[in-house]
Structure formats: structure tokens, C-alpha cells
Amino acid sequence: MIRIALFCLKVGVVVALAFWLAERPGDVSVEWLGYRMDTTVGVLLLAVAVVAGLAALAYRFWRFLYRSPRDLGRRVQTGRRRRGYKALTQGMVAVAAGEPDEAARWSRKADALLDEPPLTMLLSAQAAQLNGDEAAAKRYFNAMLENPETRFLGLRGLLNQALRAGDQTAALEYVRQAHGMRPRTPWVLTSLFDLSERHGDLDTAERALRDATRIKALPAPEATRHRAVLLLERAMAARAAEDPGAVKQAHEARRLAPDLAAAGIFEAELLIAAGKGRKAARVLEETWAQAPHPDMVRLYLQALPADDDLGRLKRLGKLTAGRTEHPESHLALARAALDAKLWGEARRHLIVAAGPEGLDGAPSESVCRLMAALEEAEHDNMAAARVWLDRAATAAADPGWVCRICGAVAEAWSARCGACEAFDGLRWQQPPRVVPAVIGSKTEIAGELAPPVTTTGANLPAIQNDA
Ligand SMILES: [Zn+2]
Numbered sequence: 001m002i003r004i005a006l007f008c009l010k011v012g013v014v015v016a017l018a019f020w021l022a023e024r025p026g027d028v029s030v031e032w033l034g035y036r037m038d039t040t041v042g043v044l045l046l047a048v049a050v051v052a053g054l055a056a057l058a059y060r061f062w063r064f065l066y067r068s069p070r071d072l073g074r075r076v077q078t079g080r081r082r083r084g085y086k087a088l089t090q091g092m093v094a095v096a097a098g099e100p101d102e103a104a105r106w107s108r109k110a111d112a113l114l115d116e117p118p119l120t121m122l123l124s125a126q127a128a129q130l131n132g133d134e135a136a137a138k139r140y141f142n143a144m145l146e147n148p149e150t151r152f153l154g155l156r157g158l159l160n161q162a163l164r165a166g167d168q169t170a171a172l173e174y175v176r177q178a179h180g181m182r183p184r185t186p187w188v189l190t191s192l193f194d195l196s197e198r199h200g201d202l203d204t205a206e207r208a209l210r211d212a213t214r215i216k217a218l219p220a221p222e223a224t225r226h227r228a229v230l231l232l233e234r235a236m237a238a239r240a241a242e243d244p245g246a247v248k249q250a251h252e253a254r255r256l257a258p259d260l261a262a263a264g265i266f267e268a269e270l271l272i273a274a275g276k277g278r279k280a281a282r283v284l285e286e287t288w289a290q291a292p293h294p295d296m297v298r299l300y301l302q303a304l305p306a307d308d309d310l311g312r313l314k315r316l317g318k319l320t321a322g323r324t325e326h327p328e329s330h331l332a333l334a335r336a337a338l339d340a341k342l343w344g345e346a347r348r349h350l351i352v353a354a355g356p357e358g359l360d361g362a363p364s365e366s367v368c369r370l371m372a373a374l375e376e377a378e379h380d381n382m383a384a385a386r387v388w389l390d391r392a393a394t395a396a397a398d399p400g401w402v403c404r405i406c407g408a409v410a411e412a413w414s415a416r417c418g419a420c421e422a423f424d425g426l427r428w429q430q431p432p433r434v435v436p437a438v439i440g441s442k443t444e445i446a447g448e449l450a451p452p453v454t455t456t457g458a459n460l461p462a463i464q465n466d467a
Contacts, residue, residue, distance in 0.1 A: 084113030088123060095126045103127035117143075118150045132270025134161060152181050159191065171195055179208075186217035194228075194423060197415070202234050202330075207327045228257035229424045232376055233415040235266060246270055254287065261291040261428055262413035268299045277303040281319075288329075293428055297332045309340035334370055343378040350374070364430075368392035401426040 026041040072286035091106030107127040125140035139162060144154030162171035172195040178188045194267040197205040209230060213223040226368060231253035238246035250267035264287025271280035280303040284296045300319045306312045318448045320329035330353035337346035345463040350370055354363035359371065372388035375381045401410040408419035409431050417425035 039430060042188075052147060071075065080113050084110055087113055089128065091123045095123065095130060100127070100130040103130050107249065118147050121147075121150060121151055122157075123276070130361050134165075134173055137161065155181070156187075168195060168198055172199055185210070186212065186215060189215070189217050197233075197423065198421070202230065202237065206230055206234075224256050225260075225424060228253045228260055228263065229415050231256065232260065232263045232266060235270075239270065254283070258287070258290045261287060261293040261296075262292070263287075264414075265293060265295050265299065268303065272299065272303050285319055285322060288319055291428065292320070292323055292326050292328035294328060294332070297335075309336070311467070312336050313340050315341070327355075330379055331366055331370070338370065338373060338377065341377070343374065346370070346374055362396060363391070364398055365395040366398050368395045397431050399430050402429050402431050403427075407432045 020042075023042060028039055028041055028044050030037045048071035051190060087110035091103055091110055094102035094106055103123075104127045107120065107123045114120055120146050121140050125137045125144070128134075128136035128140060135156065140162070141154045141157035144150035144157070155174050157361045159171055159174040159178065162168075162174060171191075175188060175195055176364045178185070179192050182188055189208050193208035193212060194207050196202070196208060206227075209218075209223065209226055213219050213220070213227075218226065231249045235246045235249035235253060238249060247267060250263055250270060253260065254263040254267055264283055268280040268287075270282045271277075271283065281300060284300045284303065288296055296319065297316060301312055301315060304315055306315050313333070316332050316336045320326070320332055323329050330349040334346045334349035334353060337343075337349060350363075350367050351358045354367045355361050359367075363371070368388050368391045372385040372392065375384040375388060399408040401413050402408075403410070403417040403420060403422060403425040404427050405422040405425045406417060407418060410418055410426055413426055416423055424429075
């Protein structure tokens, strides 16, 4: 309202001024190219004002014509970018939702609309991977290496590809490059640890593990356990190289993970070999209290030899003192009592080792075999022994080094599962009941309790069972 009033006021002032000018006295004569024009000063000034106004209008029109293509181009470009980013978003959503065709379609659209390869290359690579085109994905990842902004992401893509293809050497090379770029990224450190350890580069693995622990890339208990396993692996490598540092590393491994039975066994083996029987016995007693293992029985009697069977039974009473309730303790004492011909004591231990329901329940394979030996030795009862041996064949298997990831059973401990290569996969426990195995074209059930998959422990030095 105020603007309209102001406009009317302006028009009024101009019109009044024009009339006032036109009525001013004074004449002007112009002679030009044989023409003569007589008028008043007021009319001339009015004419000049009108011409100037028209010129200003013409200039504005020319400016509009000159600028409009540029403005139009800018508007078109903004629209393209907006549609490009939308396509990029839709593509990422399709990748996350696992829709290969949608992902490929949006990736092509984003690529055509956006002139920013760093943004679209990752989407193109992921869409290619989702479509199963690993070669195309690799091309995109390699192209990403050329650009400093996308190099790190490209390395990660190539690393994952190499890991899936089982190319450990290439994977290690990619992770080393990634580590050079960002040495504090959690996945870089955990991958560097894993791949260096696989490659036998235990120094780098240890450094990576330390850095990963420092930035909390691993939960503290897991990091400590990893360190212990790595130290035990180093100790085993050191013994193979006749390096006297092995015993110190094994000791440190046991200190970090007292329930790592393999560490106690290995340290005791080294101490016995060095003639330090008493020290070895102490290590075995401490480890038995945490994680009893049948190999410790043999080593304990090597560390502290006894003159007769009764003496050995007494020795084992000391070894098992830290875990008297454990089935392994009862089994060790039952065997020793059997050797010492203490039938009653052997039977008592076997009944406890059989579990809460005793011998009528589900005694393990070892308990059944020892019961067979007892029936034969004590009463010379071959029929009863035969019954126990039959029960042993279908009884729950004795504990072994079982991979907690894939369930494979190894003959000896190693840092990695020989079947699935999981680091620190092996635990001393009862093997899982195995599902029917597929042999040839037909499915066969290999007995009620098929023997578990057995793998010899990887490429790493293993504990010798007969040492
Ligand atoms: Zn495994």
C-alpha cells in the first residue's frame, strides 16, 4: 500500500515538473541538415528525459539477453547435480539393501550426472561387486588409487578382494600400504596383525597388536589373549631356532593367559629339557589348577620321577591338588591307581569321573576303557571288559584340541586352526557331535558318532605328544 502511494507520488512529481518545465519562458531553435525546429526549453528538456529513459530500458533489455544463457546453464547444472546426488544416495541404499540391478542402474545414472569420479567410483565398484563382477570392481578400486582422496578406500576394497580370493601375499601388501597412509585406523591394525602373523612376520604382528590394543581396536581381554598366543608361537619358533629366549617367552605367555594349557605344557617341556625338573613341576601344578590337560601327567612324572607305581600315584596327588574335583584329575589318579593295583581307589575315581550319574550315566570314552582294564585286571572278567569296550565305542569322545570356529579337531595345539585358519581357534574341550558326512553323491551316516574332522596342526611347530 505504501509502495503504491509512493509510486503515485513520484509520478505526480514528475508530471508536475514536466508541465512546469514546458511552461517556462524561452525558446530554442535547432538547424540541422537543412531542417529547422523551434520549441521551448521545457519541451526540449522533456524530450531529452524521454530519450534517456528509453536508452536505459534498451540497455536493461540487452543485458537480459546477454546474461540469460549463462543463468539458464547454471540452473540446468544445479538441477543435474541435485539429480546426481539423488542417484548416488539411491545407489548407496540399493547396495546396502543388496539389490544388484538397482545399484548398477543408479550408479550409471550418478556417474552420468555427476562430474565427480571420487564420489561415484566407490558406488560403481560396490555395484559391480554386488553383481558378482569382481574384475570390474577391481578396475574401479585400482582407479581409486590414483586419487589421493579415494586411495585409502581403494586399498580397502582391493584388500577385501584379495582376502576373499585367498591371496594372502597381495592382501598383506595392500594392508601395508594402507598402514602407511593411516597407521591408527582400527581395521588396518587388526588386518596387519592377522596377515603378518599368517605370513610368519611375528615382529610386525606384535607391533600391530600393541598399537591396536593402545587405540582399543580390540577388547582388552581379547588383546591380552592374542598377545599370549602370539608369545607362545614366538617361543615355539625360538625353540625351533635353538634360541634360549624361548622359555622366557613361554613363561610370559603363561603369565598373560594362565588358562592357556599349551603355554604351561610348552614351558614345562623347555624346563625339563634344561634339567629344571622342580621348576617344571611347579609350572605344571599351577597350570593344572587353571586348565588340566592329560599331557601334563606324563611331563610331571618326567619332571619328578618316582621309583614305583605307588610313588607315582603320590606324585600325581600333588599335581592334581589344585583341581581335585576335575574329571581329568580323577582320570589321572584312576590310571595311576590301576598301575599300582589299588582297585578300589581306581574304581572310586572312575565313578566320580563318569559324571553326576556315575557309571550308569554316560561315562566318557576314557572312563569306559579304564573300566574295561579294571574289570580285566581285578577280576579277570573278560566278558565285563568286552561290555565296557563296546560302550567305549559309542561313548562321548574324550576332549581334544577343538576349533571353536569350525569344530575341526587338531592333533596338537597351534596358534591357528589348520582347517579354517582362525587365530587362537583351538580349545581343549570335548569335540562336537558331527553331522552326517556327504560322501560321493549319496549321504551316509557314518555311525551314530562319526569321527570328527581331524587336521594336523597347521604349519607351525606343534607340541610333541611323545616328547
Ligand atoms: Zn577352525
